[in-house]
Amino acid sequence: MKTRSVGPYEWEIPVGEVSGMRVPGRVFADARMLAKAREDRALEQVANVATLPGIVRASYAMPDIHWGYGFVVGGVAATDVDGGGVISPGGVGFDICCGVRLLRSELVLDDVRERLPDIAQRLGERIPRGVGTKGMLRLDRDELAGVMRDGAAWTVARGLGWESDLERCEDHGRLDGADPAAVSDRAFERGAPQCGSLGAGNHFLEIQLVDEIDDHDVADAFELREGMVCVMMHTGSRGLGHQVCTDELKVFDKLMRRSGIEVPDRQLACGPVEAPEGERYLAAMAAAANFARANRHALAHGVREVFADVLGRSAEDMGMRLVYDVAHNLAKIERYTVDGRERELCVHRKGATRAFGPGHPELADRYRDVGQPVIVPGSMGTGSYVLVGTDAGRDKAFWSTCHGAGRAMSRTQAKKRMGGQQVKADLLAAGVLVNATHPGLLAEEAPYAYKDVAQVVDTCEGAGLSRKVARLRPLAVIKG
Amino acid sequence: LAYRILDHTADIGIEATAPDIPALFSEAVRATAAVILDREPPEPTGHVPFAVDGDDLPTVLAALLGEALWAFESTGRLPVACRCEVSETTAAGTLDVVEDATIGGPAIKAVTYHQLSVEPAGHGWLARVIFDV
Numbered sequence A: 001m002k003t004r005s006v007g008p009y010e011w012e013i014p015v016g017e018v019s020g021m022r023v024p025g026r027v028f029a030d031a032r033m034l035a036k037a038r039e040d041r042a043l044e045q046v047a048n049v050a051t052l053p054g055i056v057r058a059s060y061a062m063p064d065i066h067w068g069y070g071f072v073v074g075g076v077a078a079t080d081v082d083g084g085g086v087i088s089p090g091g092v093g094f095d096i097c098c099g100v101r102l103l104r105s106e107l108v109l110d111d112v113r114e115r116l117p118d119i120a121q122r123l124g125e126r127i128p129r130g131v132g133t134k135g136m137l138r139l140d141r142d143e144l145a146g147v148m149r150d151g152a153a154w155t156v157a158r159g160l161g162w163e164s165d166l167e168r169c170e171d172h173g174r175l176d177g178a179d180p181a182a183v184s185d186r187a188f189e190r191g192a193p194q195c196g197s198l199g200a201g202n203h204f205l206e207i208q209l210v211d212e213i214d215d216h217d218v219a220d221a222f223e224l225r226e227g228m229v230c231v232m233m234h235t236g237s238r239g240l241g242h243q244v245c246t247d248e249l250k251v252f253d254k255l256m257r258r259s260g261i262e263v264p265d266r267q268l269a270c271g272p273v274e275a276p277e278g279e280r281y282l283a284a285m286a287a288a289a290n291f292a293r294a295n296r297h298a299l300a301h302g303v304r305e306v307f308a309d310v311l312g313r314s315a316e317d318m319g320m321r322l323v324y325d326v327a328h329n330l331a332k333i334e335r336y337t338v339d340g341r342e343r344e345l346c347v348h349r350k351g352a353t354r355a356f357g358p359g360h361p362e363l364a365d366r367y368r369d370v371g372q373p374v375i376v377p378g379s380m381g382t383g384s385y386v387l388v389g390t391d392a393g394r395d396k397a398f399w400s401t402c403h404g405a406g407r408a409m410s411r412t413q414a415k416k417r418m419g420g421q422q423v424k425a426d427l428l429a430a431g432v433l434v435n436a437t438h439p440g441l442l443a444e445e446a447p448y449a450y451k452d453v454a455q456v457v458d459t460c461e462g463a464g465l466s467r468k469v470a471r472l473r474p475l476a477v478i479k480g
Numbered sequence B: 001l002a003y004r005i006l007d008h009t010a011d012i013g014i015e016a017t018a019p020d021i022p023a024l025f026s027e028a029v030r031a032t033a034a035v036i037l038d039r040e041p042p043e044p045t046g047h048v049p050f051a052v053d054g055d056d057l058p059t060v061l062a063a064l065l066g067e068a069l070w071a072f073e074s075t076g077r078l079p080v081a082c083r084c085e086v087s088e089t090t091a092a093g094t095l096d097v098v099e100d101a102t103i104g105g106p107a108i109k110a111v112t113y114h115q116l117s118v119e120p121a122g123h124g125w126l127a128r129v130i131f132d133v
Helices: A031-039 A042-049 A116-126 A141-150 A152-157 A163-168 A185-191 A216-221 A238-259 A276-311 A393-397 A411-417 A420-429 A439-445 A453-463 B021-037 B057-075
Strands: A004-007 A010-013 A025-028 A059-066 A073-080 A099-103 A204-213 A229-235 A322-327 A329-338 A341-350 A373-376 A384-389 A433-436 A466-479 B003-007 B012-018 B046-053 B078-086 B090-098 B117-121 B124-132
Touching (some): A025 A042, A031 A042, A042 A073, A059 A453, A073 A329, A099 A276, A099 A373, A116 A204, A116 A276, A116 A433, A116 A466, A185 B057, A238 A276, A238 B057, A276 A329, A373 A453, A420 A433, A420 A439, A439 A466, A453 A466, B021 B057, B021 B078, B046 B057, B046 B078, B057 B078, B057 B117
Parallel strands (some): A433 A466
Antiparallel strands (some): A099 A229, A204 A466, B012 B124, B046 B090, B117 B124
C-alpha cells in the first residue's frame, strides 16, 4: 500500500491503491505508527472505506488506528447526504455510542488514600459488570422506549444524576431522531435488563488523579486542577446496541445488493442515507445511542452514591460534577463546507471522537469559548488524557480525534506474555488497585497490549486534531 | 480438532472444517464455545430449539452463531454444538448446550460479516467467522 507524507504526522494513500477508491486515504500518524498500521493491514481498510458511495474529502484514520472488522478502528468517513451518500452500520460498529464519561471532584489524594480499597470494593459491588450482566435498572418495555427517546434526560427525570449534568454531555445527553419503533423485539429484550451495567472486555471504571495540566486556561473551564480525584468510565449500549447493529447489517447487506453497490468487504454493507432503510437505521442507532447515554448516566449515579457512602459526604459537597460524556462509535449528520459548498454530511466515527473547536454553536455555553472536551482513556494502568477540540480540526478530519491508545497486540499474544494474576500484581506494585470479576482475563487488556497513549495524543496535537489539557493517572481499576 | 481460533489485533475469529454443512455449522458452534471458554468445550447437558435465516450460507451461519451468543447471554446456557437441517437460506434444529458455563476467554459482542465465508475445501467445507469482542 503506497503512502506519501503530506504534512506533519499526515500521510496520504492515493486513489487507486484499492479498486473503486473515490477519495484518498489520510492517516494521522508518526512513522512508527504508520509502519504498525501497514503491518496489521489497517491501511488496506482505510482504502476500502474510501470506496463508499458519496464519501467526501478522504477516508481518515486517527493515530490510534488498528485493524478492525470492515471499517478500520480509528476511522472517520463523511458522506454527502444529498449526493447519494451512504450510511454503514459497520461504520458505527456493534457497540453503538460506546463512549467515555469523566467525573471530577474537589477531593485530593489525601481525602481518599485510606479509603481507596473500600471505595474500589464498594464500586465493584455496586456496579454490575461482566457478560450479560443485569444492570442497576430493570426496565419494562415502555420505560426502555423512554430511555431510547430521551437518553440521559430520562434518568435525570427519575432522580438518577443531576440536571446540570446534561449540558456537559454530547448532544445534551439525547440524540435527536431516536425511534424505539425502529428497534427489534430482540434488541428490546437484550436492553431491558442491562441499563446501568459496565459490560466486559475493554470496558472499565477507573478512579484517577489529575497529575499534569498542559493547558491551564482550558483546564479551568473544564474545572480540572492538578491533584484532583476523578472517575472515568468506558462503556456503551450493551446488548441493545449489538442487536441493532446485527439486525441492520442484515438489512443493509440485502439493500446493497439490490442497489448495485459494491464494496470490498461485506461488513462495509451500506445504503443511501436518504433511503427508507437509511432513515430507519439512523432512528434505531439514535435509540441505542440514547440507551448508552442513560447507561453511563446511571453508572455515574452509582459512583456518586458509593463515594458519598464511604466518605460520609454528599456528592454535591465533594463537587462530583461531570466534565463530559462523549461517544467514539457513532454516525451523525453534521454540516461542513466541502469544495466551496455547504453540505449535510453523514460523519461516521468508528473508534474516533468528535472534537468540536472553540465557538461551535452546538457546544454548551460553558465550553463554547474553549472547545469541546475529549476524554481519551489509556490502557489499563497507564495514563488517560483530557483533550480539547481545535479550530484546525474542522478542515483536518471533520472535527475528529483519537479515542484511546489503540491495540498493538492480539489477545492471544498478550496472554502468552504474562498471566492475568501477574498483571494484577504488577499494577498493584505500581500503586494501582484492581477489582476484576475475571482476573485471568486481565492479561488481554494489559498495558503492553496497547500503544503508548501519550504518543497517540501527542500525534493528534502535532497534526492539529486536538490539544492536550490534562493527564490523569489511575489509582484503582474496576473491570468486568 | 476440526476448528482453529484465528488471532486478530483487536478481535478474534474461528475457522472450522467438516465433511458436510450441518457438521460444519456444529463445528463452528463448538469453536465459538471454545473462544468463550478458552478451552475445549465439555459434552452438552441439554438442548434448545432454534431456527434462523439468511441470504446465503455465510449469513445463515452468522445468524446461527448470533443465536448461540444470545442463548448464552440470556440464559447462561452455552451452546457447544448443534444438530440442524440447513438449506441455502435457513437452518433449523437444536443447539446442544451446557449449563452455567464459566467464561475463560474474551467476551464476544457479535458476529461480523468481515471475511465471513462458507466454501468447499478439499473433500468437505470450510467456514471462517470474525467476532467483535
